[in-house]
Amino acid sequence: MKKKKWPETWRTINPGCMVLDAGNARTYLTGSWKAERPEWDDSKCIKCGICYIFCPEGCVTENEDGLFRADLDYCKGCGICAHECWPGAINMVEEG
């Protein structure tokens, strides 16, 4: 299927907003409306992974150094990671 430019115009949108190909959730970036985003202070991080476990979106992943980051294309800014991070390594920062 021809790749469309996002966001689409009213003329190019599929009838009824139907999605005509499978396995498309990855291409639908749903994190645009967050008011705050998490920022990690790696100096405080003990690499316990509690942020990774608690993220309801599954958008927190571990990198090669064992540190954690949220994929901001999907993060809704709920702040659960910051709330659960008992060493206080995550700060919620207002979106600019």
Added chain:
Amino acid sequence: MAKRVGMEVGIAAAEAVGMCNIDMAAVYPITPQSHIAEHLSEIVADGRIDAEFVLVESEHSSISCISGASGTGARVYTATSSQGLLYMHEILPIVSAMRLPVVMANANRAISGPINIWNDHSDIMPQRDAGWIVFFADNGQEVVDMTIQSFKIAEHKDVMLPVCLNMDGFQLTHTVELIEFPDQKKVDKFLPPRKPFATLHPDNPVSMGTLGMPEIYAEARKAQDMALINSKQYILQIWDEWEKMFGRRYNPVETYRADDAEILMLTMGSMGETAEIAVDQLREKGMSVGLVKLRLWRPFPFEELKAAVKNAKLLIVTDRAVSFGGSGGPVYIEVKAGLYHEKVRPLIYNYIIGLGGRDVPVPSFVEIFEEAAQAAEKGVVKDYEYYGVRG
């Protein structure tokens, strides 16, 4: 050859559905629609058509059920009335937004309260903005013809919208009329099997009814609005095709002795036929009156309405529902707004008539015409009034 038979209109509506090669129907019975539900279930149970008739526990389920089936590519049907239609309300805008073709008959009945099973249009008016194509039939023949047309219109590849065909409860649904049933072979030719845009099937997965975030929601709504507005051209095409095959002409705005009329009345549904008799009587007395009958309620036929009323001095809009605390009945509000930008436009009066089965016989239409004509002559400017209400 087409057969002419005397038949109750509700039964005839079900018979017409039986000619449309439907795949499934889910109908919850409610007065005065019940005869449609019962007779269609008989047609299926007797094996006359190869279709599923799904027993559902409510109207919320019947509309949901047929919409899901429509998503699989099936040709589907339901029918309802009054509180049943109101119970469907949550689902109605979803069906149109998902661009699912379905056909639904609505046997117009008053909504509660007080509880009332008789005819008016207060059930369909709250569904005005649900994004459906909405038709009104005047008589039994139109119910049969428009039922068949509705499937073709709903399923047209550039329409893909649900259609609601309104027929007045009791006045139409329970009246025996002489109806010409079209030849089945011709109907099959007019209405070939549905060719869906996309179908829910595991071999080729698609998603319907998806999330639309703030970046796309407004575009989706405009696309839907344009789809409904653009559907009119295909409705007109399909009506042309119907006329060529079956000889009967359908128009978004029908007129009766209206061309040279100074005073026009606008009606929707079966009361138009009664008003025609009043027009004939007043014409005999030399009064320049005529009738405008709105067949297409959504998308609203603004151009056709403007053309029909452009020479009139007075337009009497009749409403069969109340918009509480508004500036008039729903039809009046629409008509008045539609004519606002016209440089020359008639004086417009609004009579709310025939609520909850209150009969409006020919002499009442004559009285409305005469009363309105006298007021218009004095240049009285007025908004809506309830006709024949005591007190």
